[in-house]
Amino acid sequence: MIIDQEITKIVKNKVGAIEFRMLSPKLIKKMAVVKVITPELYDADGYPVDGSLMDLKMGVIDPGLRCRTCGGKVNECPGHFGYIELARPVFHVRYIPLIYAFLRSTCSECGRLLLPQGEIEKWLEKLRKAEGDSAVRAGILKEILNKTKLIKKCPHCGAKQERVKLVKPYNFTEGNKKLTPIDVLERLKKVPDTDSELLGISPGAGRPEWMVLTVLPVPPVSVRPSITLESGERSEDDLTHKLSDIVRTNQRLYENLSAGAPEIIIEDLWDLLQYHVTTFFANNISQVPPARHRSGRPLKTLAERIKGKEGRFRRNLAGKRVNFSARTVISPDSQLAIDEVGVPEIIARELTVPERVTEWNLKQMKEYVKNGPDKYPSANYVITPDGKRKVISDETRDVILDELAPGYIVERHLKDGDIVLFNRQPSLHRMSIMAHKVRVLPYKTFRLNLCATIPYNADFDGDEMNLHVPQTEEARAEAELLVGVRHNIVTPRYGLPIIGAIQDQITGIYLLTKDEDNLISQEDAALLLAQVGVTELPKKPASKKGGKKYYTGRQIFSMILPEVDYIGRSKTCPKHPHCKDPNCKYAQVIIEKGVLKQGVIDVNAIGPEAPKGKLIQAVINRYGHKVAIEFIQKVALLGIAYLQMVGFTTSVTDTDLPEEALREIKETFDFAEKKIDGYIEEFREGKMRAYPGRTVRETLEFKIIEAINRARNKTGRIVERYLKQDNPTLIMAQSGSRGSLLNLSLMSASVGQLSLRGTRIRRGYRNRTLPHFKWGDVGPAAGGFVRHSYKGGLTPTEFFFNAITGRDTIMDTSMRTPKSGYLQRRLINALQDLKVEYDMTVRDASGRIVQFIYGGDGIDVAKSDNGKLLIPKEEVLK
Amino acid sequence: MVTKKSKKEEKPIDIFKSRLVPECRVLSEDEEKKLLEQYNISKRQLPLIFSTDPVVKALGAKVGNVIEFTRKSKTAGLSKYYRVVVGGIRG
Numbered sequence: 001m002i003i004d005q006e007i008t009k010i011v012k013n014k015v016g017a018i019e020f021r022m023l024s025p026k027l028i029k030k031m032a033v034v035k036v037i038t039p040e041l042y043d044a045d046g047y048p049v050d051g052s053l054m055d056l057k058m059g060v061i062d063p064g065l066r067c068r069t070c071g072g073k074v075n076e077c078p079g080h081f082g083y084i085e086l087a088r089p090v091f092h093v094r095y096i097p098l099i100y101a102f103l104r105s106t107c108s109e110c111g112r113l114l115l116p117q118g119e120i121e122k123w124l125e126k127l128r129k130a131e132g133d134s135a136v137r138a139g140i141l142k143e144i145l146n147k148t149k150l151i152k153k154c155p156h157c158g159a160k161q162e163r164v165k166l167v168k169p170y171n172f173t174e175g176n177k178k179l180t181p182i183d184v185l186e187r188l189k190k191v192p193d194t195d196s197e198l199l200g201i202s203p204g205a206g207r208p209e210w211m212v213l214t215v216l217p218v219p220p221v222s223v224r225p226s227i228t229l230e231s232g233e234r235s236e237d238d239l240t241h242k243l244s245d246i247v248r249t250n251q252r253l254y255e256n257l258s259a260g261a262p263e264i265i266i267e268d269l270w271d272l273l274q275y276h277v278t279t280f281f282a283n284n285i286s287q288v289p290p291a292r293h294r295s296g297r298p299l300k301t302l303a304e305r306i307k308g309k310e311g312r313f314r315r316n317l318a319g320k321r322v323n324f325s326a327r328t329v330i331s332p333d334s335q336l337a338i339d340e341v342g343v344p345e346i347i348a349r350e351l352t353v354p355e356r357v358t359e360w361n362l363k364q365m366k367e368y369v370k371n372g373p374d375k376y377p378s379a380n381y382v383i384t385p386d387g388k389r390k391v392i393s394d395e396t397r398d399v400i401l402d403e404l405a406p407g408y409i410v411e412r413h414l415k416d417g418d419i420v421l422f423n424r425q426p427s428l429h430r431m432s433i434m435a436h437k438v439r440v441l442p443y444k445t446f447r448l449n450l451c452a453t454i455p456y457n458a459d460f461d462g463d464e465m466n467l468h469v470p471q472t473e474e475a476r477a478e479a480e481l482l483v484g485v486r487h488n489i490v491t492p493r494y495g496l497p498i499i500g501a502i503q504d505q506i507t508g509i510y511l512l513t514k515d516e517d518n519l520i521s522q523e524d525a526a527l528l529l530a531q532v533g534v535t536e537l538p539k540k541p542a543s544k545k546g547g548k549k550y551y552t553g554r555q556i557f558s559m560i561l562p563e564v565d566y567i568g569r570s571k572t573c574p575k576h577p578h579c580k581d582p583n584c585k586y587a588q589v590i591i592e593k594g595v596l597k598q599g600v601i602d603v604n605a606i607g608p609e610a611p612k613g614k615l616i617q618a619v620i621n622r623y624g625h626k627v628a629i630e631f632i633q634k635v636a637l638l639g640i641a642y643l644q645m646v647g648f649t650t651s652v653t654d655t656d657l658p659e660e661a662l663r664e665i666k667e668t669f670d671f672a673e674k675k676i677d678g679y680i681e682e683f684r685e686g687k688m689r690a691y692p693g694r695t696v697r698e699t700l701e702f703k704i705i706e707a708i709n710r711a712r713n714k715t716g717r718i719v720e721r722y723l724k725q726d727n728p729t730l731i732m733a734q735s736g737s738r739g740s741l742l743n744l745s746l747m748s749a750s751v752g753q754l755s756l757r758g759t760r761i762r763r764g765y766r767n768r769t770l771p772h773f774k775w776g777d778v779g780p781a782a783g784g785f786v787r788h789s790y791k792g793g794l795t796p797t798e799f800f801f802n803a804i805t806g807r808d809t810i811m812d813t814s815m816r817t818p819k820s821g822y823l824q825r826r827l828i829n830a831l832q833d834l835k836v837e838y839d840m841t842v843r844d845a846s847g848r849i850v851q852f853i854y855g856g857d858g859i860d861v862a863k864s865d866n867g868k869l870l871i872p873k874e875e876v877l878k
Numbered sequence: 879m880v881t882k883k884s885k886k887e888e889k890p891i892d893i894f895k896s897r898l899v900p901e902c903r904v905l906s907e908d909e910e911k912k913l914l915e916q917y918n919i920s921k922r923q924l925p926l927i928f929s930t931d932p933v934v935k936a937l938g939a940k941v942g943n944v945i946e947f948t949r950k951s952k953t954a955g956l957s958k959y960y961r962v963v964v965g966g967i968r969g
Contacts (some may be wrong), residue, residue, distance in 0.1 A: 362895060848923045857954030868953060 022206030023214045032083035033057045033069045037220050058082050061225045075558035079220025087253040089181040091170050095211035100166045114151040141200050163516050169287045178591040185212040230330025237300040245276045284795035319567045324469040340487035341422050341436035342447025348440045351469045352380050352411035365410045371395050383845050384408040419476045421468040424456040425575040431455035454608045455498050486625040492862035497616040500608035501635045503737050508639030510735035511602045512553035513829040514574045519550040531641040532634045534559050554596040563594035572601040572734045603736030605843035606635050625867040654729035655748035655791050661722040665715045665749050669787050672711035679703045712752040719745040751786035754805045772797050901948040904939045927961035939963050
């Protein structure tokens with residue numbers, strides 16, 4: 001095949017150097033095919049005028065026309081440059097700094113560098129030695145510039161030097177005289193090559209006088225194509241607009257010059273020409289008003305085309321739009337497998353997979369073609385063995401059906417089981433793009449299993465996700481094996497599962513396994529297990545009552561457990577209501593040979609993200625990813641099923657506290673406030689003793705904060721004590737599925753001390769935070785202490801303080817996100833081509849070694865147990 | 879207070895005693911050759927270390943020498959790293 005031959009001929013070469021040079025006026029004219037002289041673009045018939053910016057010699061953009069230079073049609077002719085002969089020279093904006101350097105460092109009379117000959121030679125030698133080391137070269141050039149720019153007398157001809165000043169953006173003055181581009185041009189011509197080398201222009205790279213433009217290259221039409229609107233009107237490219245401004249001004253300048261117009265008019269036109277040429281190169285130079293379109297929109301000229309996020313590099317070269325992709329809103333579907341994705345039929349009919357026709361699939365492929373364009377499992381195109389692409393439509397269908405034979409390629413619709421890549425932006429880690437299996441479903445959203453939302457950081461409040469269809473067998477295999485969901489359960493960040501049960505799935509499993517005597521009737525047990533896909537009951541019923549068999553929740557959970565051994569700890573002890581013992585033996589979870597012997601299953605065992613998911617990790621270590629993903633799925637289904645069976649509701653009543661509790665809380669705060677009043681009194685009377693190394697004021701602050709904290713902690717404990725064990729919010733907090741005890745006491749007991757930048761709130765008015773307080777009030781309320789609860793309601797001042805911290809948080813996050821995003825961008829740019837080679841070394845694109853063994857230890861964290869080896873050390877040594 | 883000693887009188891500090899300085903030594907020519915062969919690289923593909931680095935000065939290594947670092951690691955026990963000395967800033 002042709003492709004194979006071409007591959008064997010690949011020549012590998014290293015780029016040794018890249019050299020940038022200046023365009024000389026001579027070269028500009030030489031590469032041009034036409035001199036542009038008329039600002040009119042089209043004649044009365046709408047045909048391009050000769051010698052205009054649309055001259056057919058510069059290439060064609062209209063189909064049907066031929067280029068007058070090369071004879072090529074639209075896609076054959078690459079375009080050709082033209083040129084504009086400027087009536088008077090103008091500066092090139094981007095060379096203004098360099099021209100300035102030349103004017104200051106060379107003699108105004110003889111054009112020599114303002115250094116004695118001997119020194120010139122010394123510097124030349126130094127500079128040439130540093131060839132190739134741009135940092136050193138830049139240093140030398142800067143030094144030369146600093147040495148020469150203030151010299152008052154030329155060491156060569158003895159002429160006195162006037163100080164040259166740059167009047168931004170592009171005017172020069174020498175003493176009191178204005179330097180026109182003509183003056184500058186003449187001076188730069190006098191500078192010898194050796195001297196210009198010392199100012200940064202290597203001989204061969206160009207001449208200083210080329211920095212002043214005398215002719216301007218006109219880019220080919222294909223660089224600035226015009227668009228024909230529906231109304232038949234033509235809309236020209238921004239560059240063409242700018243160029244026609246230049247041509248127009250230039251022609252006027254020519255006319256006025258030959259007519260001998262007064263100097264003021266000439267000057268004005270000259271200045272205008274300078275402005276147009278400047279904005280042609282860049283339209284966002286400071287102190288130059290941007291050239292605008294008729295609509296008031298700033299023109300996008302040369303520099304803007306290349307620069308920045310919307311520029312050629314980042315928009316069109318580093319990233320591109322792709323085919324075989326789709327994007328839509330996502331929504332949840334707990335019945336999908338974790339590594340599946342629900343694809344709407346409308347999308348499945350648009351996205352295709354090329355499938356080669358063989359003897360064995362011929363029948364199936366014919367079926368697709370026969371279904372035609374309107375039915376679902378069909379195909380959109382066939383590709384004949386000689387590479388012709390044919391659309392399948394009602395007209396072509398029968399013909400294609402007849403000729404279809406092995407060797408053809410059918411681009412069939414996406415169907416169940418196809419491998420696709422699924423992605424959600426921002427793609428902050430590798431799990432942001434994973435391979436899923438397709439499930440074609442009705443309606444218009446992508447469907448996603450809830451457990452798969454964590455790695456994508458997705459929710460369903462309107463999030464959209466992208467989908468890409470790999471087009472070759474290799475790509476599909478690679479996607480499945482490298483980025484398949486199941487191979488990414490364990491994150492390479494810290495080596496623990498990032499996919500696990502979430503929210504009510506955990507709550508369900510927690511309730512199921514919490515009590516060892518949680519008895520479930522045989523019917524219910526069968527119902528639960530059937531929803532998970534288990535068709536057997538536990539071997540031995542836990543008890544029999546009234547002729548009915550009962551099973552424990554733990555027995556049922558054990559049915560979905562693979563045969564693993566596991567010892568772990570649950571978040572809280574399930575046995576005692578307020579167990580404070582950190583080593584309580586009931587918090588120990590023991591699984592032997594796949595049977596839950598003791599303990600409750602909560603986030604620590606089945607939740608996602610470190611340091612949770614230990615049970616999932618144990619399953620992965622023992623049975624691998626396939627079993628693990630099925631296990632997670634079963635856990636999720638069982639959790640939901642059980643929760644639906646027993647029912648679970650959270651509401652505001654969860655935050656209700658009995659009278660006694662509220663009274664205790666009030667007493668606690670009253671006591672604390674009294675104590676603080678005492679401190680303040682002590683401070684006012686000057687009786688307070690300072691802590692070592694602190695001022696008295698600081699000591700007071702410490703004491704107040706300490707008293708407040710103590711009171712708050714106490715209220716937290718009161719809340720905990722008075723809560724009933726069946727309080728749903730408490731259950732969620734204890735199982736680790738959502739919320740915490742702190743959240744609960746914030747709602748029911750007290751919000752507590754608000755802090756702004758790590759301290760109590762101190763900002764506001766003079767000597768007080770709000771006008772509601774007395775001067776010099778340092779008490780709890782004036783410092784942002786909220787003694788009420790969210791449910792009970794805040795006082796106006798409390799509410800205001802709460803708003804202060806709320807705003808501060810929003811500001812903080814809105815500043816931090818773009819900052820960290822930019823940091824990440826820089827990091828990725830710096831690290832993107834590092835790669836682990838087959839010898840385990842980490843190298844960059846040029847083969848330089850960064851690490852001699854990956855990570856210093858050769859461990860692939862995603863294949864490790866929390867960053868450590870999975871096998872005992874003795875085994876490694878063997 | 880003790881008056882400051884002049885710089886000449888100051889005792890040189892043995893930086894190798896610091897737990898933050900990994901064990902290091904200069905490779906012999908043979909070892910260098912073996913190393914480059916093992917990784918199939920030229921010297922300029924090795925990581926660099928400035929000749930002004932305190933460790934390089936203390937070892938008395940010259941520009942072009944390769945220094946071997948032996949680092950302690952929780953996961954790998956000991957791990958080796960190599961750097962080639964280059965003329966650095968102010969060096």
